[in-house]
Amino acid sequence: MAMKRSIKRSASISVLLLALVLGGCTLPSIGAPSPTPTLPPETYRLYIPSVSTGAEPSPTPIPPTPEDRSPTPLPPPVPKPNTGVQVDILASDPDQTLQWAQELGVGWVKQQLDWALVEQGPGNFDWVQLDYVIDRCKRYHFRVLLSVVNAPTYLRADPSVTGPPVDYTEYRRFMQQLAERYRGKVDAYELWNEPNLAREWGGDVLDPARFAALVAEGAQGVRAGDPDALVISGAPGVTGIDDGVTAIDDRAFLRGMLEAGVAQWVDGIGAHPYGFANPPEESARDPHHVAPSHNDHPSFFFRDTLEDYRAILLEYGAGDKPIWVTEFGWPSMEGLNMDTTGWEYALYVSEQQQAEYLVRALQMGWNTPWVGPMFVWNLNTAVIYGNSRPESAYSLLRPDGSWRPAFIALRLAGPP
Numbered sequence: 547m548a549m550k551r552s553i554k555r556s557a558s559i560s561v562l563l564l565a566l567v568l569g570g571c572t573l574p575s576i577g578a579p580s581p582t583p584t585l586p587p588e589t590y591r592l593y594i595p596s597v598s599t600g601a602e603p604s605p606t607p608i609p610p611t612p613e614d615r616s617p618t619p620l621p622p623p624v625p626k627p628n629t630g631v632q633v634d635i636l637a638s639d640p641d642q643t644l645q646w647a648q649e650l651g652v653g654w655v656k657q658q659l660d661w662a663l664v665e666q667g668p669g670n671f672d673w674v675q676l677d678y679v680i681d682r683c684k685r686y687h688f689r690v691l692l693s694v695v696n697a698p699t700y701l702r703a704d705p706s707v708t709g710p711p712v713d714y715t716e717y718r719r720f721m722q723q724l725a726e727r728y729r730g731k732v733d734a735y736e737l738w739n740e741p742n743l744a745r746e747w748g749g750d751v752l753d754p755a756r757f758a759a760l761v762a763e764g765a766q767g768v769r770a771g772d773p774d775a776l777v778i779s780g781a782p783g784v785t786g787i788d789d790g791v792t793a794i795d796d797r798a799f800l801r802g803m804l805e806a807g808v809a810q811w812v813d814g815i816g817a818h819p820y821g822f823a824n825p826p827e828e829s830a831r832d833p834h835h836v837a838p839s840h841n842d843h844p845s846f847f848f849r850d851t852l853e854d855y856r857a858i859l860l861e862y863g864a865g866d867k868p869i870w871v872t873e874f875g876w877p878s879m880e881g882l883n884m885d886t887t888g889w890e891y892a893l894y895v896s897e898q899q900q901a902e903y904l905v906r907a908l909q910m911g912w913n914t915p916w917v918g919p920m921f922v923w924n925l926n927t928a929v930i931y932g933n934s935r936p937e938s939a940y941s942l943l944r945p946d947g948s949w950r951p952a953f954i955a956l957r958l959a960g961p962p
């Protein structure tokens with residue numbers, strides 16, 4: 547996301563009530579832009595109310611048994627085969643991380659791969675850790691999306707910043723090696739990440755045509771290594787900045803990608819429709835907003851980003867390409883203690899709202915035929931980094947590994 551690097555487990559009867567609410571809540575699909583949400587916000591509110599698990603008092607009190615003191619177990623996770631969650635398996639216990647993902651009922655996991663960690667110099671490869679991680683993902687029966695970023699230092703124009711290789715054919719070479727090695731094990735590859743941001747495209751000129759050229763090389767490498775693997779274009783970052791140096795506006799960047807022919811190389815178009823602190827149904831065009839900041843630009847709204855991308859794809863004759871939501875989510879600072887300078891909007895989202903917005907956004911996507919797989923950002927960053935990384939505010943787990951309400955809500959939600 548544009549700000550990410552600059553920017554109980556209590557199971558009670560209440561979750562059963564949430565399951566009933568989720569089961570009966572139907573949201574509209576994403577369609578033509580509308581100045582107001584299709585339904586009033588009250589229609590979408592979901593709650594995890596506090597409900598006592600004790601029995602009514604009886605004339606003769608009976609001492610509770612251990613079973614009476616046990617919380618009501620959660621219902622099993624609702625299967626969501628076309629939904630995923632972004633995990634960090636490389637920096638965590640793979641089995642614990644994948645068990646948490648299983649408890650969500652999702653069918654996909656996404657892992658971002660730093661190319662420089664695998665290829666550390668000319669002919670110097672270290673596959674051991676990635677081999678183990680991919681093997682564990684398949685043992686847990688997940689489909690895998692790998693997002694491949696950051697060329698090795700010896701291939702970059704400026705080794706001090708992360709970015710693409712000077713020679714884009716090197717990306718083709720590596721992607722072919724990667725796809726051959728994990729043929730039949732990795733189901734899809736996202737080629738790069740947020741290339742409209744200088745911090746992701748260091749040492750090169752921000753230019754959608756140049757990025758499209760990198761995608762063309764990477765896609766040809768994947769096709770040669772594993773013809774059955776899907777290829778997704780790296781998603782632009784939603785930022786609200788368009789100075790051409792720090793960032794290029796994501797809508798303008800997508801247009802440039804399509805003008806440069808990116809659609810011919812990919813099976814889907816990546817998108818990161820973050821909602822900042824805005825509910826998923828809201829639009830920048832609405833006269834009133836729930837959040838007091840980051841509400842004056844379409845890039846700050848989940849719905850606007852998806853609808854605008856769809857309109858641009860249709861404009862360029864690429865309406866057959868589904869939009870893969872390879873990252874999305876809402877941050878909540880509740881229970882955390884971090885400096886939010888520059889991303890104060892995280893202060894305006896409670897853990898409960900985080901859960902509500904997440905499920906409502908998923909339901910909108912599930913009801914929209916041109917939206918492909920959706921990947922929640924993120925599962926376990928808070929467990930790994932605690933309060934030291936802003937990304938922890940987006941996590942479904944708290945630093946101690948306990949479930950946030952968003953984890954429970956996602957577990958109990960399911961497509962129609």
